[in-house]
Amino acid sequence: MSDPSPLLAGVKILALVAGIMTGAAYFVLLERRMAAWVQDRRGPNRVGIPLTKIRLFGLGQPLADGLKMILKEEYTPGHVNRRLFLLAPIVIMAAALAIFAVIPFGSSLPPIPALGIDEPIDLIVAPQVDVGLLYVFALSSVAVYGVILGGWASNNKYSFLGGLRSSAQMIAYELPLGLGILGIVLAGSSLGLNDIIDRQAASGVWFLMAQPLGFVVFLIAAFAEAARLPFDLPEAEQELIGGYHTEYAGIKLVLFLTAEFIHMITASFLITILFLGGWHFWGLTGSPDAEITWPLALIRIVVLNTKIFCVILFFMLARWTWPRFRFDQLMTLAWKVMLPLGIVNLVSVAILREILHPTHLGGSLGSGGSLFLECLIGWAVAIGSWAFVAWIGPLVADNRPRLDIHPREVDPQI
Amino acid sequence: MKEDDPNIKWVEEPKLGLTGRMYLPLIAGGLTTTIKHLVSPKVTVSYPDEEPEIGNKLIYRGVHRLNRDEQGRVKCVACFLCATACPAHCIDIIGIESPWEDREKYPESFTIDELRCIYCGMCEEACPVDAIELTSLYNLTGRSREEMIFDKEKLLSVYDATKDSEPMQSVTQEGST
Numbered sequence: 052m053s054d055p056s057p058l059l060a061g062v063k064i065l066a067l068v069a070g071i072m073t074g075a076a077y078f079v080l081l082e083r084r085m086a087a088w089v090q091d092r093r094g095p096n097r098v099g100i101p102l103t104k105i106r107l108f109g110l111g112q113p114l115a116d117g118l119k120m121i122l123k124e125e126y127t128p129g130h131v132n133r134r135l136f137l138l139a140p141i142v143i144m145a146a147a148l149a150i151f152a153v154i155p156f157g158s159s160l161p162p163i164p165a166l167g168i169d170e171p172i173d174l175i176v177a178p179q180v181d182v183g184l185l186y187v188f189a190l191s192s193v194a195v196y197g198v199i200l201g202g203w204a205s206n207n208k209y210s211f212l213g214g215l216r217s218s219a220q221m222i223a224y225e226l227p228l229g230l231g232i233l234g235i236v237l238a239g240s241s242l243g244l245n246d247i248i249d250r251q252a253a254s255g256v257w258f259l260m261a262q263p264l265g266f267v268v269f270l271i272a273a274f275a276e277a278a279r280l281p282f283d284l285p286e287a288e289q290e291l292i293g294g295y296h297t298e299y300a301g302i303k304l305v306l307f308l309t310a311e312f313i314h315m316i317t318a319s320f321l322i323t324i325l326f327l328g329g330w331h332f333w334g335l336t337g338s339p340d341a342e343i344t345w346p347l348a349l350i351r352i353v354v355l356n357t358k359i360f361c362v363i364l365f366f367m368l369a370r371w372t373w374p375r376f377r378f379d380q381l382m383t384l385a386w387k388v389m390l391p392l393g394i395v396n397l398v399s400v401a402i403l404r405e406i407l408h409p410t411h412l413g414g415s416l417g418s419g420g421s422l423f424l425e426c427l428i429g430w431a432v433a434i435g436s437w438a439f440v441a442w443i444g445p446l447v448a449d450n451r452p453r454l455d456i457h458p459r460e461v462d463p464q465i
Numbered sequence: 466m467k468e469d470d471p472n473i474k475w476v477e478e479p480k481l482g483l484t485g486r487m488y489l490p491l492i493a494g495g496l497t498t499t500i501k502h503l504v505s506p507k508v509t510v511s512y513p514d515e516e517p518e519i520g521n522k523l524i525y526r527g528v529h530r531l532n533r534d535e536q537g538r539v540k541c542v543a544c545f546l547c548a549t550a551c552p553a554h555c556i557d558i559i560g561i562e563s564p565w566e567d568r569e570k571y572p573e574s575f576t577i578d579e580l581r582c583i584y585c586g587m588c589e590e591a592c593p594v595d596a597i598e599l600t601s602l603y604n605l606t607g608r609s610r611e612e613m614i615f616d617k618e619k620l621l622s623v624y625d626a627t628k629d630s631e632p633m634q635s636v637t638q639e640g641s642t
Binding site: 085087088089090091092093096368369371372373437438441442 | 483486487488489492495496498499500502503504505506507508509511
C-alpha cells in the first residue's frame with residue numbers, strides 16, 4: 052500500500068481529471084468521425100493546428116468545439132428556477148468525475164527513489180477504499196439527481212418529460228446493473244476494484260468467461276445507465292427536442308454533454324475491470340504478486356486502456372446499429388427480462404460458490420477443475436436462460452398491432 | 466373503402482422463428498451492416514481539394530452564357546422569350562434595331578442577376594435561336610451583389626471560356642430565320 056500523502060493524491064487527481072477531460076473531448080471527435088463513416092461520409096477532418104494549414108485528420112476539432120461552446124452566449128431563460136438550474140450541471144459533472152476516485156487506471160508504478168517515494172504507487176486516487184463498488188453505485192445514483200434537477204428547473208414540459216423518463220429508466224436499470232455486479236462481488240470476494248482485477252489476473256480466467264449471463268445483463272444495463280442508444284430516451288431529440296438540457300446553453304450545456312460522455316467512459320472502465328480482466332492479458336502482464344517494474348507497469352496501463360478503447364468503440368458501433376426502444380419496450384426489457392436474468396445469474400453463482408468451496412466439491416476437483424466447471428456451468432446457465440426467455444417472451448420487441456384486441460380499422464372517409 | 470374491399474390486400478408479417486427471438490443473430494446481422502458501412506468507400510467529395518465530377522456537362526445547369534455565331538456576333542435576337550419564361554424575373558434585355566442584315570433586333574444590353582436566378586433552365590428551353598445556354602460552371606462567387614449581375618460582355622466571355630469544353634448544342638442552326 053502506498054503512502055497516502057496528499058501531494059501524491061493531488062498529482063493523481065490532476066493526471067486523471069486532465070486525462071478524462073481530454074479523453075472525453077477526443078472521444079467526441081471519434082464519435083463524430085465514426086458516425087460519419089457509418090453513414091458513408093468523411094466527418095470533421097479539416098481542423099488541424101490553429102493558424103496553419105496543417106490538418107492532422109481533424110485532430111484540432113475538439114479545441115475548436117470547446118472554444119465555440121465557451122464563447123457562446125450563456126443564456127438563462129427567465130422562467131427557470133435559477134438556483135436549481137445552476138446546480139444541475141454542477142451536480143452531474145461532479146458526480147461523474149468523483150466516481151473515478153476509486154477506479155484504477157492501471158495497476159501500479161514502481162517506487163521512484165529520486166522523488167522520495169520508496170513504495171509502489173497504486174494507480175488509483177483512493178487506494179485504500181474497500182467499498183469501491185458501493186461508492187461507484189452511490190455516485191452514479193447522484194448523477195440522476197443532476198438530470199432530474201435540470202429537467203425540473205428548466206420549467207419546460209419537454210425538459211421535464213426528459214428528466215422523468217431519465218429517472219424512471221435509471222432506477223429501472225440500476226437493479227440489473229446491481230445484480231450483474233453482485234455476481235462479480237460473490238466471485239471476487241471483494242468490493243474493491245483492484246482486488247477484483249487481481250483475482251482475475253491470478254486465476255487467468257476473466258469473469259466474462261465464468262459469468263457470461265452476468266456480463267450480458269451488466270452490459271445492457273450499463274448502456275441504459277449511460278443513456279446511450281438504444282436507450283437514449285432521456286434525450287431523444289426527435290421526441291423531446293433535447294430532453295432535460297433543452298433550456299441550457301453555452302458552458303452549462305457543455306458540462307451536461309461532457310458528463311454524459313464521462314458516464315460512457317465510466318461504464319467502459321467498469322465493464323473492462325469487472326468482466327474483461329482489467330489490466331490482465333495472458334502472457335503479457337505477469338502475475339499480480341510479481342515485483343512491479345517500469346515495463347510491466349506500462350504494459351498493464353496499455354492493456355487496460357486498449358480494452359477500454361475497444362469497449363467504447365463497441366458503444367459507438369451499437370449507436371448506429373440499434374434503433375431506439377419505445378418506452379414500454381424499455382421498461383419491459385428492464386423488469387421482465389433483465390431483472391429475472393440477473394437473479395438467475397446471481398443465484399447460480401451463489402450456488403456454485405457454495406458447491407465449489409474447498410471444503411466441499413472444490414477440494415477434490417482442485418483449483419483448475421473447479422474453474423473449468425464454473426465456466427461450463429456459467430455458459431450453460433447463460434445459454435439456457437437466454438433461450439428460455441426467447442421461448443416464452445422474445446427479447447425482440449414486437450411492434451405489430453395486436454389484431455386480436457384491436458380489429459383492423461379502415462377510415463370510412465376514404 | 467371498407468375493410469373487405471377487394472382492392473385492399475392485407476399482408477401478414479412473417480412470424481419470428483426461434484433464431485429471431487434469440488435476438489443474437491439479429492444483433493450480429495446489424496453489427497455486420499454497420500461495420501460494412503464503416504469501412505466502405507465514402508461518397509463525400511472534399512470540395513476545394515477535389516472537384517466534383519459532373520456527369521453530362523451539356524445538361525448541367527450552371528452559369529449562363531450567351532452564344533456567338535460564326536462571325537463572332539451575339540446570337541441573341543432580343544425576342545424576350547427567355548425573359549418572359551423566367552420564373553425568377555432575373556433577365557433584363559434592352560433590344561434595339563439590329564445593325565446587321567440578317568435580323569431585325571439585337572440586344573443592346575443583356576443582364577442576368579445570377580443571385581436571383583434559380584437555375585431552372587427555362588430560358589435555355591425558351592430560346593428560339595439557342596443563344597442562351599447554361600454551362601457546367603458551378604462555383605460562382607462574387608464579392609458584391611453588383612458583381613453578380615452579369616452583363617452581355619461577361620456572358621459572352623463565359624461562352625469564350627467554355628465553348629471548347631461544351632460545344633453549342635445546335636451548331637447547325639443559324640442565328641436568325
